[in-house]
Amino acid sequence: MSRTVSSSINFDQVGKFEGYLQIGDSTNTNGWATFHLPIISIKSGDGPTVLITGGNHGDEYEGQFAIANLVRQLKVEDIKGTLIAIPSLSFPASYLSTRLWPDGTNFNRIFPGKESGTIPEKIAHYLATELILRLDAVIDIHSGGRGHYFLPSATMTWSEEPKYRAELLKNLNGWQCQNAMIFPSQPGTNENSLFPGHVAALGKSLFTGEFGGAGVTTATSNKITRAALISALKSINLLPPQWLSQSYDHNLKIGERRFIDMRAGDSYHWAEDEGLYQNSRRLGEEINMGEEIGAIHYTESSDRQPTRVFAQRSGILGVIRGFPRIRRGDCLALIGPSYLTIDAVPNQPTE
Ligand SMILES: [Zn+2]
Numbered sequence: 001m002s003r004t005v006s007s008s009i010n011f012d013q014v015g016k017f018e019g020y021l022q023i024g025d026s027t028n029t030n031g032w033a034t035f036h037l038p039i040i041s042i043k044s045g046d047g048p049t050v051l052i053t054g055g056n057h058g059d060e061y062e063g064q065f066a067i068a069n070l071v072r073q074l075k076v077e078d079i080k081g082t083l084i085a086i087p088s089l090s091f092p093a094s095y096l097s098t099r100l101w102p103d104g105t106n107f108n109r110i111f112p113g114k115e116s117g118t119i120p121e122k123i124a125h126y127l128a129t130e131l132i133l134r135l136d137a138v139i140d141i142h143s144g145g146r147g148h149y150f151l152p153s154a155t156m157t158w159s160e161e162p163k164y165r166a167e168l169l170k171n172l173n174g175w176q177c178q179n180a181m182i183f184p185s186q187p188g189t190n191e192n193s194l195f196p197g198h199v200a201a202l203g204k205s206l207f208t209g210e211f212g213g214a215g216v217t218t219a220t221s222n223k224i225t226r227a228a229l230i231s232a233l234k235s236i237n238l239l240p241p242q243w244l245s246q247s248y249d250h251n252l253k254i255g256e257r258r259f260i261d262m263r264a265g266d267s268y269h270w271a272e273d274e275g276l277y278q279n280s281r282r283l284g285e286e287i288n289m290g291e292e293i294g295a296i297h298y299t300e301s302s303d304r305q306p307t308r309v310f311a312q313r314s315g316i317l318g319v320i321r322g323f324p325r326i327r328r329g330d331c332l333a334l335i336g337p338s339y340l341t342i343d344a345v346p347n348q349p350t351e
Contacts, residue, residue: 004115005126009041011049011084011134016042016076021086023122035119040071040085047081048136050238052229054086056108056140056195058093058100062152062211063141066225073245081238084131089195090120097215099145109189111198128198137171137205139232140196141225144213146323148331151260151284152211152224153179153318157191157200158263164203169342171207174235175228178254179284181210181318181336182345184263207232214322227252258316262336263349266312269333271296273307276324277332281317287335289314294321294332311335313351 008019020036027033054063068087088094090107100106105120113124132138144150154175159165172180191197199206209228212221226248233239244250261267271277275296281287288311295306309332319334326332339345 002115002122002126002130004122005130007039009039011041011043011082013041014043014045014076016040016074021123021126023119023126025119037089037091037123038087040087041082042071042074042076042079042085043082044076044079045081047079048236048238049082049084049134050137050139050233050236051084051086051131051135052139052141052233053089053195054141055088055090055094056142057106057145058090058096058098059145059215060099060141060143060213061094061215061217062143062221062225063229064088064094065217065222066141066211066229069226070229073247078243079233079238080240083233083238084135089123097146099147108195109193111193111195124195127195132199132202132204135204137207137236138196138199139207139229140199141209141211141229143211143221144319144322146215147213147321149212149214149283149320149322150210151179151181151316151318152221152228153177153181153209153260154228155181155183155208155210157183157185157197157208159200164200167205168200171205171232171235172342174207174232175209176231176235176254177209177224177228178257179318180257180259180342182259182261182263184349187268205236223249223252256340258338258340259342259345260316260318260336260338261345261349262318262334264313264336264351266351267315267334267336267349268331269293269309269312269335271326271328271330271332274327275299275307277309277321277326278306278324279320279333281320283317283320285317287311287314287317293317293335296326309333313337 112128
């Protein structure tokens with residue numbers, strides 16, 4: 001049990017409660033400060049206990065809006081089970097329009113956290129050692145942040161463990177998104193240091209999605225995120241299938257579904273220079289290997305030609321660059337082969 005984080009809400013209590021995680025803090029101007037992280041609990045009878053989180057990265061706004069809007073609307077009688085929501089996990093970062101916390105912490109790289117660490121480390125420790133343990137499922141909504149724009153998609157990180165992989169695939173379908181993307185473990189990263197990675201290591205049911213990015217939400221990306229979140233909650237029976245909201249348009253048209261495999265190393269296009277990156281192909285477009293997908297410009301130089309960037313493989317352009325300033329080693333784009341059914345996706349990615 002955490003000695004540095006407590007909840008103002010009793011999650012066992014039936015009803016709808018808005019409160020805070022209260023995190024002990026000590027600052028230059030207040031030795032006994034408390035940092036308050038907004039949290040909402042809606043409990044009604046028997047059913048799964050589910051945590052939905054947005055703003056894990058501060059500059060990813062799609063989930064922050066979708067979750068805040070939905071929980072504001074939901075009434076106790078709408079749900080069967082317990083819904084716990086943290087709409088903006090990293091809101092100090094969100095206010096600054098940054099991916100990282102003001103102290104430089106990437107909230108999605110610090111699990112299982114530290115009981116007596118920084119504020120985000122204390123929150124991660126509380127989630128890892130208390131909140132996650134009482135859950136049946138976690139729904140963590142991301143996007144590309146300022147740096148990238150993802151084709152709004154349900155996502156999963158491929159698991160080598162067949163039973164857990166089947167659970168992830170079930171949830172991938174549960175979002176009811178037109179696009180689904182399948183990723184490998186993140187390059188150069190301890191997967192268990194991620195919030196969803198930690199949830200997966202505990203064997204808990206997990207939904208992840210990337211719903212746009214570039215630090216901007218649009219009417220379309222907001223609508224897709226909202227519809228996906230409602231579908232995910234219905235797929236685990238927290239919301240009944242017939243649940244409708246008068247303020248939402250539930251008639252989202254879904255085109256032909258596709259499963260885009262981003263597991264192969266050549267899906268990732270890394271910058272080999274610094275400069276300003278210009279995208280030259282449309283997100284979601286079918287690209288052939290060798291075609292130009294963008295260029296690195298050198299705006300400080302009057303006579304230097306841009307460096308053209310070419311597709312390393314054929315497939316769907318699933319992620320493009322957002323904020324154009326890039327350094328060597330930054331990711332510029334992701335391209336992967338697409339399949340019409342999940343069963344068609346091979347066990348090993350095709351290079
Ligand atoms: Zn993220």
